[in-house]
Amino acid sequence: MLSPVILIPVLLNGLMTGAVYALIALGLTLIYGVLHIINFAHGAMLTAAMFACYFAFKTLGIDPYLSLFVLAPVFFALGYVLQRFVIGPASHGEDRNMLLVTLGLAVVIENALLVNFRGDTRTIDVPYAFATINLGFTFLAVPRLVGFVAVFVVAIALWLIMSLTDTGRAIRAVAKEKLGAQLQGIDVPHIYAVTFGLGTACVAIAACLLMPSYYVNPGAGNAFVLVAFTIVVLGGMGSVPGALIGGLTIGVVESLCSLFLGDSLGQVGIFLIFIAVLLVRPQGLFGAKA
């Protein structure tokens, strides 16, 4: 067996990477839980948010952790408008059509980014990019630690919104009982749009947490969303705690596989888990049986 000196930092790293995966998965699972569609535009929105974060830093000199406070509401509004005025109307009342519209949106957003910024890979240089905290037995990378803490703050904030506000309760109500919600005077298209906005705000926050230590190109978001999709399946489609625990698990698995199989094979474990979950427990860890 490997010595804890190697294993513990690998596990911690995995947890911290997993937290950002979890945040992206949280947005995906929230939208799935309420609108019952896989949002194929999730990755493209993440890429767009990463570009926004990049340019905020490059042209205006705004630190990614500060632009988070601007980009989260901006992307909430963007998600709201997209769902209310593009995805919703284009689906003509059939929820499954929304899936196709989000796929189309993904193609449009990615190619718009490609046309404007070409395929170049870009990074930003923040002074704390390589800063670490010495725990005695290991070092923690500051950007990753910030990401980890921020994800939990966001998850708690989201939980408070869902359980304490009327809008949050309405979101949960619409998820399970649309007609019942309508008859209480809940405006379902509005609730759909708010949910889509919250999911999109999640990727905007994830983008700002990633940029200090990651790169962006027009396809950057896709790798994350593929992993996030695995997490959503692992945790249970539509389950918020499932997304969090699934995200951390997947982060650790990826980290361990990189250790044992080498960096290039790190994601193999993720997809092995994906296949195993589909075979053994298709409803996921926290999902209800269909």
Added chain:
Amino acid sequence: MSALLAIEGLRAGYGETEVLRGLDLVVNAGEIVTVLGSNGVGKSTLNRTLSGVLRARAGAIRFDGAPIERESCAAIVACGLIHVPEGRRVFPNLSVRENLDLGSYARGKPRRAQNRERVFSIFPRLRERASQYAGTLSGGEQQMLAIGRGLMAEPKLLILDEPSLGLSPLLVEELFGLIKRIHADGVSVLLVEQNVVQSLEVADRAYILAEGQFAMSGPAGQIAADPELKRTYLGL
């Protein structure tokens, strides 16, 4: 007495099928009016049209003096026309208290806590189960919750769609008692039911719906005594 709800020449349906073929109905303030009919005659379609889930194809619906046939569900709820749907439609993943609170999402929010207490005093079982998920309640308790949720919106008119469906005879008895109590508290009720005998006992007036049209209407006592009822309603 003034008309709280007035329907004239109402037509509605789905796709090619016309379900409601010209209905006229009045509910006066302070009344319990019942619409009776067997399965598939258009009772639920009538309710869905009144609450704005389904668009009327022709005809007029006036509630509290204002036309509502083109209004959204949310606007109709805001006017105080509250529909407690068939099959309860409670939110299974929310607690009983949260279900009640969402009843005052669009109307009655300022007096939410006060109204919740009122609902709890009418349905003491709901207070016992306040923090339980609505999905774990029995059918009868879910029906009480659905009605309680409707009361949270301070209805001027409460539409009850087949509230006795699927309940045991004992619970049905209790339910009709509760409907009388709610009415005595000053809520007008449109009771849409298959349960002829008990509905006619509590109602002031009745309409018999058959194949999308009203076959009979009049004071409940008179309808109950009319031999025509058996023929139209039961098809004897």
